[in-house]
Amino acid sequence: MKLYIETLGCAMNMRDSEHMISELKKQGYTSVTDDAKEADLILINTCSVREKPERKLFSEIGQFARLKKQGAKIGICGCTASHMGEEIIKRAPSVNFVLGARNISKISEIIHKDKAVEVAIDYDDSTYVFDTARNTGIKALLNISIGCDKKCAYCIVPHTRGKEISIPLDLILSEADKLAKNGVKELMLLGQNVNNYGVRFSLPHSRIDFTGLLKELSKIEGIERIRFTSPHPLHMDDAFLEEFASNPKVCKSIHMPLQSGSTRILKSMRRGYSKEWYLNRVAKLKSLVPDVGIGTDIIVGFPTESEEDFADTIDVLEQVGFDTVYSFVYSPRPHTESFGWGEEGSVPKEVASYRLTYLQDKHKEILRQKAKNEIGKIHRVLIENVRTGEVVFSEGRSDNGKLIKIPNKALNIGDILEIQITQSDGGSLIGDMLQ
Ligand code: SAH
Ligand code: SF4
Ligand code: F3S
Secondary structure, eight states: OEEEEEEOSSHHHHHHHHHHHHHHHHTTOOEEOSOGGGOSEEEEEEOOSSHHHHHHHHHHHHHHHHHSOTTOEEEEEEHHHHHHTHHHHHHOTTOOEEEETTOGGGHHHHTTSSSEEEOOTTOOOTTOOOOOOOOOTTEEEEEOEESOOOOOTTOOHHHHHOSOEEOOHHHHHHHHHHHHHTTOOEEEEEOTTGGGTTSOOSSOOOOOOHHHHHHHHTTSTTOOEEEEEOOOGGGOOHHHHHHHHHOTTBOSEEEOOOBOSOHHHHHHHTOSOOHHHHHHHHHHHHHHOTTOEEEEEEEEOOTTOOHHHHHHHHHHHHHHTOSEEEEEEOOOOTTSTGGGGTTTTOOOHHHHHHHHHHHHHHHHHHHHHHHHHHTTOEEEEEEEEEEOSSSOEEEEEETTSOEEEEETOOOOTTOEEEEEEEEEETTEEEEEEOO
């Protein structure tokens, strides 16, 4: 039987989709197709972090219902499934089941039911041993926790993924070991708040924190690189930053979600840190790892954001010189604190989108300048992608997260090579093997 699966949202959803694919293989869905017309099961793994993709969901379900083959089932999974639950089937009767982000391990049961809804956000998937069959290649995603304990005023995730529970250390280590034996060299550890690891387990567990987890994982032979997303700036204590800096397997690029550069806005977002704390952590990081790559997420137009608040965000953008920025206009979400504020303090749409464009243009300028400064530098690059045919090139990422293209060479995927930057093209980097 054939499975069609569409995955929206973040890396957690990508990993959940991988989990579902491997579980469904055992149920006879042995091939994944990219043509929904020939599928026996159509899954949409949804995201609800912003309003727009959610709005599109129902028209998409309608399209699938029209084109699917007779008898094929439609299942809605993920975060929108969690918070809309039954309402999805009421509005779209062609849907056979709804499976929340916290209930992914029940996929093998729910496909046999009709009009079933499993969305409990207190369901505990943290000790479930998923089937590990996956076509990984050299990089793999690895969950270390589920849920999120924070209460950021704008964010729906705690409502869709429930309370934070850490996955037991032995499960993580055995999964990492299996991956290494299958040829994986780089792990991407996943959680909404990775550096809060160890805060709560569902079964009795020895004490361990994220720094301890990094130490344990880096003992695994064959794993050469470890990345993680997302750490929370509030939990970036000195011990964590020192481990990040000194552990040779931990890649020197980090995602530090800023959200806003204004202390006043950060407070009303309930982020738990100030502009000064954030800059202090970046300064400490740069003093330990001068070439560190830093990425971030920024929301513009949060209620009551003034020109002055926005100027603080631009100030942090310029001071840090981020390598990657994911920026969004604030989108009011149900079940969040700021949704309850209604129109109060809301920033006009045009102002918010002007700020977004301004921020993105500023960032492009920063990237151009940073790329120029890279010329002549040497990076250890893991080759991830090779193109042959008319145009030949290889591509890979440096330890500090920079994407580097090596023209006219078909290198070996999985090799880690010394590459020197020869040119910059806008914000992109071009390099060659060190002679
Ligand atoms: N746990 C991560 C973020 C997960 S959500 C963290 O704390 O950083 C991914 C990103 O979506 C967030 O970093 C935020 O920038 C954005 N986001 C979340 N809710 C949003 C909303 N209501 N409107 C606009 N962007 C939002
Ligand atoms: Fe959302 Fe905040 Fe949790 Fe991140 S830390 S998932 S932004 S509530
Ligand atoms: Fe991820 Fe979207 Fe859910 S960002 S946690 S899939 S709301």
